[in-house]
Amino acid sequence: MRVSTFAASTATRLPRAFPAPDTAALPDSLALLAARYGSGAPAVLEQLRRTHDCSAPIRLAGERVTVDRETGEILARYGSDQEPSGYALLPCGNRRASRCPACSKLYRGDAFALIRAGLAGDEAKGVPAELAGHPRVFVTFTAPSFGPVHGRVVRAGRVLPCRARRDHPVCSHGLPTWCALRHAENDPALGQPLCPECFDYEAAVLWNAHVPALWRRTITYLPRILAAELGVSRTALRETARISFAKVAEFQSRGLVHLHAIFRIDGPDQGSAAPPWATSELLADVVAQAVARTSLRIEGPAGAEMELRWGVQFDVRAIQPGTEGEWSEARVAAYVAKYATKAAESAGGPDRRLRSPYEIERLAVTDHARRLITTCWTLGGLAQYEHLRLRAWAHMLGFRGHFLTKGRRYSVTFGALRTARVRYRTNLAMIARGLNGGDEYDEASTLVIGHFAFAGVGMGFMSELAAAGGPGGLAP
Numbered sequence: 074m075r076v077s078t079f080a081a082s083t084a085t086r087l088p089r090a091f092p093a094p095d096t097a098a099l100p101d102s103l104a105l106l107a108a109r110y111g112s113g114a115p116a117v118l119e120q121l122r123r124t125h126d127c128s129a130p131i132r133l134a135g136e137r138v139t140v141d142r143e144t145g146e147i148l149a150r151y152g153s154d155q156e157p158s159g160y161a162l163l164p165c166g167n168r169r170a171s172r173c174p175a176c177s178k179l180y181r182g183d184a185f186a187l188i189r190a191g192l193a194g195d196e197a198k199g200v201p202a203e204l205a206g207h208p209r210v211f212v213t214f215t216a217p218s219f220g221p222v223h224g225r226v227v228r229a230g231r232v233l234p235c236r237a238r239r240d241h242p243v244c245s246h247g248l249p250t251w252c253a254l255r256h257a258e259n260d261p262a263l264g265q266p267l268c269p270e271c272f273d274y275e276a277a278v279l280w281n282a283h284v285p286a287l288w289r290r291t292i293t294y295l296p297r298i299l300a301a302e303l304g305v306s307r308t309a310l311r312e313t314a315r316i317s318f319a320k321v322a323e324f325q326s327r328g329l330v331h332l333h334a335i336f337r338i339d340g341p342d343q344g345s346a347a348p349p350w351a352t353s354e355l356l357a358d359v360v361a362q363a364v365a366r367t368s369l370r371i372e373g374p375a376g377a378e379m380e381l382r383w384g385v386q387f388d389v390r391a392i393q394p395g396t397e398g399e400w401s402e403a404r405v406a407a408y409v410a411k412y413a414t415k416a417a418e419s420a421g422g423p424d425r426r427l428r429s430p431y432e433i434e435r436l437a438v439t440d441h442a443r444r445l446i447t448t449c450w451t452l453g454g455l456a457q458y459e460h461l462r463l464r465a466w467a468h469m470l471g472f473r474g475h476f477l478t479k480g481r482r483y484s485v486t487f488g489a490l491r492t493a494r495v496r497y498r499t500n501l502a503m504i505a506r507g508l509n510g511g512d513e514y515d516e517a518s519t520l521v522i523g524h525f526a527f528a529g530v531g532m533g534f535m536s537e538l539a540a541a542g543g544p545g546g547l548a549p
């Protein structure tokens with residue numbers, strides 16, 4: 074069977090010329106597009122709407138044809154040349170709210186679905202509902218102190234003074250090490266050091282850079298400690314139980330990473346019940362022991378040995394099944410999903426990679442953030458830290474871990490969620506054109522040949538469009 078005749082064209086096509094409509098009668102978004110695409114504007118708007126209002130859609134050029142295997146007849150065709158915009162558009166998929174609000178919202182929804190499925194089960198996605206009966210704990214791994222910073226202290230609903238000290242002490246640099254202010258929630262002083270000279274910037278960024286290593290070590294200890302608690306060998310433990318997890322990283326305003334993690338005791342096989350001895354109390358105790366045991370020895374900048382550990386403010390709570398309370402499944406999943414769309418922005422860091430000290434100098438960030446970034450840059454030039462790639466991760470204040478990770482057994486994957494959505498959208502696009510979705514044809518007798526080439530990012534008018542109400546601003 075000859076398929077070469079249907080080879081896709083990847084040539085970048087310019088939009089066709091359309092007659093100009095009467096823009097005076099159009100809503101702002103449409104008028105903006107009409108100036109560029111003429112009567113093709115509604116189709117372009119519809120196309121942008123299908124990227125769920127992505128602020129920088131990925132442009133693709135090419136086509137997809139469905140061919141009859143027997144006769145070679147083209148049964149359906151979708152090509153980017155049919156679009157008045159000249160391209161097929163895909164959402165950018167950026168996780169960060171500061172880069173693409175629409176895609177990050179979608180990512181947050183996925184993160185919620187993924188975490189929730191691991192807590193309460195999701196029969197539709199093949200995650201058994203019995204999971205809700207497994208012992209689960211929600212744990213916060215904190216960073217140690219690298220010097221006093223301004224903080225908001227809330228106890229029993231009351232905001233307390235930041236650092237109350239009657240004797241009003243000062244540090245060796247002559248600055249107060251106390252602060253009587255009751256900081257507001259959005260006070261820019263929060264997380265800023267009382268004395269920058271007293272704050273150990275080098276240790277702070279090295280700690281951030283070693284969070285993934287600390288995490289790996291903690292995870293390795295869990296089955297060992299659990300086996301010891303039960304008085305069985307690790308092989309015997311594997312035959313009765315497994316510990317699964319999901320975790321998310323959060324930047325504190327002081328520029329240090331915290332991890333929020335969910336741990337769960339499962340049976341030995343995917344979907345099997347937790348053993349009868351498994352309780353949240355036992356799980357909490359095992360995690361607490363692993364945290365206390367976790368330590369990493371590294372070479373300090375001056376050559377002396379440095380020890381890295383988790384902070385002492387370690388927090389662990391049992392997740393209650395099917396309740397509405399603070400530690401309910403839904404609340405914990407929402408909490409985790411919230412952090413999944415943020416990066417170092419919450420610590421005042423930039424949202425993209427940095428290329429030079431010159432660029433760092435000109436960043437609109439706090440002095441504290443700039444100093445953390447500069448420290449990454451400086452330490453990144455030292456041979457002993459080459460493997461940490463501190464310059465490449467200076468915008469993340471040294472942290473190069475993933476924002477949301479989970480063990481293989483925890484729940485469905487992001488990939489599975491995305492595939493379901495892409496399939497839905499592709500079909501939607503096909504149906505909209507009367508071209509028929511893939512399901513219409515028998516897979517055994519037809520062949521789908523598709524080739525789309527990357528043609529660029531963004532449409533060049535997205536900010537004006539957003540100002541005019543955006544593609545979603547119009548009634549469907």
Ligand SMILES: [Zn+2]
Nearest residue numbers: 127165173176
């Ligand atoms: Zn996007």
Ligand SMILES: [Zn+2]
Nearest residue numbers: 223224235252
């Ligand atoms: Zn303060």
Ligand SMILES: [Zn+2]
Nearest residue numbers: 244246268271
């Ligand atoms: Zn000082």
